[in-house]
Amino acid sequence: MDRAGPVTGPPKTPAQQELIGAVRGFVRRHLSSPRARRPRVVPGSATQAQDRSAERVCVALSGGxxxxxxxxxxxxxxxxxxxxxxxxxxxxxxxxAAERAAEAARGLGARARVLRIEVCGPGGPEAAARRGRYAALDAARDDRPVLLGHTLDDQAETVLLGLGRGSGARSLAGMAEWADPWGRPLLGIRRGQTRRACAEWGLNPWHDPQNDDPRFTRVRLRHEALPLLDDVLHGGVAEALARTAAQLRADAEALDSLAAGLLVRARTPDGLDAAELAAAPAALRTRALRAWLVEAGASAPSSRMMARVDALIADWHGQGPVAVGGDAATRLVVARRSHVLTVENAGR
Known part of the structure; x- marks a missing residue:
């Protein structure tokens, strides 16, 4: 598809500068290091090709x-x-609506593709749509990182939703700024700033009616719970929740690193050494067990499942195997045999 000319207009406003700065900072932190560097190509005309190269990225564009x-x-x-x-x-x-979004992107100076998917599968339409969307983006990205438009407000909603559901620290840590290949440059930007920048750039975003549908829990958090908390706590709630996520993410990364070492030490030719795991703090032990189960093919270990598996270590009294899922052909269970934890195929 042809690429239109670059964005033009009056000097950048504060809102525009903040968004551009957020993107440049993200690229500097995550895409420009030798470890994370991506292929670079020359965009635009032959004259431009002689002058510079540009980082190649995709943006997941809803039109919002x-x-x-x-x-x-x-x-x-x-x-x-x-x-x-x-x-x-x-x-x-x-x-x-999808074609209009693609046209808007071309008008800004980007290439654009429309990916049509069929939403199906378990977990309801929201979960199925999310799975289908990410699968389509991953298939189309051509080894480029994909930038997502999640903002600080989205992060706050995610943390509050996890808190209300009694989720663990992993969920309360919210969304990562960078989890290859997904990047979120705007996690420090408020939603109002993106709307203001769009207006200043003369852009006409599409507004998804589902974003105002109170049947969805996240919509009620956005329009009812967060404004009420702001009123009760005299403002700053979204920023505070985002700070909480950042702090918990840093803690989680440190614990995950330590848990990876524990998993290495606990491995035996037959499974995991129960004594090695029992000697470790619960925060490390459960992380190591979760990583082991995912590696073995367990289906998205829930907190209830993890508690039962951990009890084979921390509260061992001869209990039987714990079902941990599997695929259509395999039923996996975790069992303790003497001092070793094993993952076994129990059949169907």
Whole structure:
């Protein structure tokens, strides 16, 4: 697809500068180091080719203000941008909305592709749409990182939702700024700033009616719970929740590193050494067990499942195997045999 000319207009406003700075900072932290460097190509004309090269990235573009502002900021930050627009086909007119988003991206100076998917599978339409969306983006990205338009407000909602559901520290740590290949440059940017930048750039975002549908828990958190908390606590709640996520993520990364060492020490030819695991703090032991189960093919270990598996170590009194899922052909269980924990195929 042809690439339109770069974004033009009056000098950058504070909101625009903040978004562009967030994108440039993200690239500097995560995409420009030797370890994380991505292939670089020369965008634009032959004259431009002689002058500079640009980091190649994709932007997941819904057409909404957050992802549209991110697309504009990424182009303005000097990146070679391909916008990937996923049409879930769940609403009337979704195909036209997707094409309009792609047209807007081309007008900003990005390439654009529309990815049409069929939403199906377990877990309800929201979960199925998310799985389908990420699978389509991953298939289309061509070894480029994919930038997502999640903001500080999205992070706050994620943390509050996890807190209300009694999730552990991993969930309360929220979304990572970088988890290869997914990048979130705007996690420090408020939603109001993306809307303001869109208006200043003369962009007309698409507003998904589902974002205002009170049938969805996240919508009620956004429009009811967070404003109430702001009122009761005199403001700053979204920023405080985002800080909590950052602190917990740093803690989780340190614990995960220590747990990886524990898992190495606990491995035996037959499974895991129960005595080695029992001597470790619970925070490390459960992380090591979770990593081991995922490696063995367990199905997204829940907190209840992890508690039962951990009891084979911390509260051993001869109990039987614990079912940990598997695929369509395999039923996996964790069993303790003497002093060794094993994952076994119990059949179907």
């Amino acid at each position: 203000p957050d992802s549209l502002a991110l697309t504009a900021a990424a182009v303005r930050a000097g990146l070679d941008v391909t916008a990937l627009v996923v049409d879930h086909g769940l609403q009337d007119g979704s195909a036209r």
